Amino acid sequence: QLQLQESGPGLVKPSETLSLTCSVSGGSISNNNYYWGWIRQPPGKGLEWIGSVYYSGSTYYNPSLKSRVTISVDTSRDQFSLKLSSVTAADTAVYYCAVDSTGGWPFWGQGVLVTVSS
């Protein structure tokens, strides 16, 4: 059973870069059946897909965030990462990492709240 765990700062200043890492256990990030994705949820609101990455490094991003997002993968550490630049208060959200598969998103991290504030 795959397990995912997000890590990173819970507080980021406006205009700075949000950086999160997702560690995968119980399986390999090089599994060619899966993409690895990020989703966020502002407090009290719905879910927004941020982007997904394949173990080879190929990526897909939400056009609404594309100019500010970078998702990368480190197969040696079974980790993938999210960077979101030039953050504002509107980027305050719970950020989840999850498995992106043809069978939906079956495995999720617990989520990490990132607050953008000075």
Added chain:
Amino acid sequence: DIQMTQSPSTLSASVGDRVTITCRASQSISRWLAWYQQKPGKAPKLLIYEASTLESGVPSRFSGSASGTEFTLTISSLQPDDFATYYCQQYNSYPYTFGQGTKLEIK
């Protein structure tokens, strides 16, 4: 982007009731539709994928169906553990998009 219109936004029901939540896609997504259950402070939990395939371990009172661009999630007999928020998600094409959610409340 494919828009997912989910209804109702809120649903009040009682234990034992049969309830249905609907999601309509703005264009064809074939059957690439998933349903999730989310409880406060928790990550979403996958219930159904490919419109009607029950995820392993999910109770059989949950079912999904599809007709064209309209998708439904049915809970045949509500249990106390089912009161939560439900989301649909299309994963036919990027950018993946979600419905706005349905909060299922106790009547």
